[in-house]
Amino acid sequence: MAHDPTTRGGAVAHNSVTGGTHGTVVQAGHIEHLVVQQGPPPADEVTVAPPWGRRGTPLRGRDELLARLRTAHGTHVLYGLGGVGKTSLALEAARGFAAGGAPVWWVAAQDSGRLAGGLRAVARRVGLREDELAAGQTADLLWERLGALPGPWLLVVDNADELALLDGPGSLAAGTGWVRIPAGAGGLVLVTTRDGDLAAWGAGPALHPLGALPGEEGARVLADRAGEEAGPMADAEPLAVRLGGLPLALDSAGRYLASVTERPAFLRTPGEPATYGAYLAALGTGDLAVDGDGTLARIWAMSLRLLRDRGHAHAEELLRVLAGFADAPVPLRVFAPERLTIPPGELWSCLQALDLLGLVSLRADGEPVVMLHPLVRDAYRGERERLSAELAVRVEDPKALVPLWPLLVPHLLDDLGPGVDETGWTGAVRAVRSLSARGLVLEAVERGLAVHEGAARHLPAGHRTVLAAGCEYGDALLASGREDEALHVLDRLIEESAAAAGSDELLVVRARNLRGVALHQCGDLEAARAEFTALIEGESRLLGDDDQQALAARANLAMILAQLHRTEDALAEMDIVLAAGTRLLGPDDRDTLTTRMNRAWILRELGEAETAREEAEAVVEARGRRFGPDHPDTLAARFNLATMLDPATAHAELAAVLDARTRVLGLDNPVTVATREALERTRRTLPG
Template structure:
């Protein structure tokens, strides 16, 4: 190391081999410290082939493209994602083909400059030319003159300022440039900022390995004794498909398997499933030696050095959410204390380094890598996320809801506050409204019982959870359980249940009448339209309406009609005749009248509802589409096949656009439209609907069974 002092430094001067020397002076100005790279003969540019181990997984297509390419190619992504392993695989193949291969460590200025000087000597640059200070230009001139393919790897080039060298990386005058021959330059880095790299290099983001490929990485290390491939895939997903973490987990399981069973501690995981369970309970840390934590801390320091002062605050905020995409709307001003401009640049920086994935096509979201989330998640981070979520919820059918649900259902521990349980009820309500039968059934009982333990059975949030549980049971075809639960809830909120509950369902209505009540009659009270003192009344009317639906689905049609009529009368008086809840109750009463055979009365009621909903909600509102479908079904039953077919075709198109192809309501409209077709045309459509309903609802769901019976009856009418 050499040091030199300016004119005002009192003449202090030290030169030569002074590493470790302490300099003491009374006055120092303009101190310049130079780190001299190691002598060229002490720098190796040989590829580290000794690090080759298990096969490279999940990168075969990209490797093949790189081997056929020339120019500068940048492999960027999260630390531990396998950038160096991919570059090493390319070096191995090209070296076996006889191509010159040079490997330069680029994590600091000394090793980068020393390595490139060594490469320059290998390609014919003389010592006197190196002394001229034009090493970069001379190196790339010699490389351009080389015949045939060659490979130069710049590994771990995370600080892009180092690649500027004597010029500018983005301008193509730095240490890394685009070769003008058939040579290939591979750069591995965390930083994929296109502006910093300029127009020359081709950028290749390296993401997580998909589940099957991640499972193969685990199996390469742990072997078959660690469990089936399905368990390995689940563990690979939990580890975020990060090759370094997969390799670590595989090595751990292999080391356990090497020991006799009597030398293992109690509970020490020896299989993929046990390892995954231990992670879930916190009994096992993925990053046991802190390697991943050090890698990610280096990434954050790199970003902070580039001016992103609050990048760690942003990362910790994201860590408080569930392991799922976070909609950026919940990070808007007023919900978090980070200015929006600074938040956005930090998100972009995290995305470029692979710590998070930022998507702006459609609803903007950011997804933190699951292991990064684990490393930075704590109580403070979780509470910050809860505060961001604790705000006015969007419209139930909006695109934001599917993104909010996993976060609202996260961290439902016994000490979760009241507002967290209220958010969980909203999440279950969204699952019900979107027809996600299996998901709603899995979550709703957990929410209901957990809220009851925390808040007590009489709490409004718990009663709303019971209400959603009843809806989920009805959607799942468990009508008798739903009737029992909703009957108890009705009694608790002061709704007259009427006669004794039935001990068995009455005979089912005609399965060809695929009509259903309004799902949205069961959603929460609208605070903008319902006075606070009337909210309990509105909730009681909702319960009565849903109880009527349970009675109807149990075949108790007259009792259902009575309850629907009572709910309609109450809503009309409390909310007005054109309120959407009142219209939903009127619609449900009309469906019940149709099932009772009072078709003309039902048609008249549905026409009233259809016109009012078109005027107040719009013809394609989910409620309006339900009304249009059920009215078309009755038109079909009344013999007006052409009008019914045209209306059902429009409903199918709207549902497909708004809800998706597999939503139960989309499938319902397709079923009814098929009934408008000639038998030969209806058969393939009903077959497709049956397959979809079997997949979505299950083979034993009453709606699936009714579809199968309808299809079988139709098939018997066709010749052959």
């Protein structure tokens, strides 16, 4: 019997086909049952495209180094103070490579997820297959493949400020980490970082310190932003020197002056600096450096004062709130009214004003998001209050968050540790559930383990959030075909819940539902049937017949009855589930589509082959339209449909499903293995 599990929310989908051969296609034994959570179509979690659209002015004062980089090879490190222009220089170098037709990949390195995900994406771009990536030697294989590429090419690793992340599977200094020296002579690796520690980087890379711009070049940066209205270049140069030649400070000051000078003089606030000289005088008379004496804080203070003068009294409050999120775009819809005293209209205009002055980056196309400048975030780090999980969890209608989950996940999983309260762990559990619902099974397993273990360490035994975290982890394990591990996790979870006073009965029901699925995937049909039968009897009293967990148990029992050749009883049970699901959730809900596919299989077992095939085709079309072609639900439906087709068509469809599952889950995943075995059995039935 071949197993083809997909997992979602509170239940595991099983496409089940048992018995011998129907026609010339061997069936695969699988169960599908109800979905508890919904999710949007799968979305890419990383991009390796350079940020060509980044707003900027001409690069100043780096011509000599830029020329060297455009003809260089090997690994080069640009290091220096935040805001010194490292990323701008790397982007300008990338433009040169791209203009010459060379491939350019850009990997963000602010955290381990984006770094590893970006490098895996690069690995796919240079030809590595999913089964090679799944073998656990991604770093070695990536650098072997990069070293064999004909040049030129460019790989940028941006914002690699935490060098420990670059160790990856080995050691950065020893040349066995995520960043290495490419073997070939045509490739360039360019890393931007604040850390220029020679010992940490090792002997291989060439390190280039980026310092302050000289007065004349700094003045040009000011003029690029502020324009001619702010005064002559002779006045700009003393201000550039006073600002320490730091491009970020120069850019911020230039933006400020531009925002003032664009208005007629009679509309300006008295004393508001509108020229280079006036701005310099406003900074005070003490010597200003850029390495910790508060220059940027003074610049930002002037910008905030300007905003207050323009009626944006809550600008700093907004910056402090944004500092409570991860270093990633924040969707505006998560802001809780009780956390902010700013009316929605004023909130938007305040964000626009902050964006104009360069303190935040606001993107209004599509889903509105805002991202705090990392240096501004650093300024509030000491008083940062972790708000992201609380804000997201307090949204009254969870369905409103469905399009936001790809954006919310980095925030909900950010900075998990002893200081995170119950609300924070609840948000993290929801993030893991989102990963599973969107078909990101392998990441859901990895994150699910971390959240489950973390919640268990920091919350009391038997706490409902610990139980919820364990359910999500077990759910993800089942989706990845690791049913033995899932059964172990769920058994322990149920045992601990029984020993703890006041455990959440609804979550215990879900854990038992998942345990029944694990038993079925392990092949113990009688144990699974007994578990689901007991659940249906108990849940009907506790929850009511229309509860989704009760319906999930009934759907799972129906598929087991079908496998035990009690197909009439199975169809009766499945009809109950389908009627309730359609009434409660709608005909195209994810749960309802799962039930329809299960029912199609039972119909085929009853001899209604044509009706079963038509229903299966409808489910494949609906899932593909809603979730995308590579979502595990869509692939499971295509697998089941293949068992209802003629041999030649079935063989082609199974080959396509195998290719997609290898790409999504890896070569050795049990679900992929089951698909490969089904394809081989089908191949043997073909003539010739």
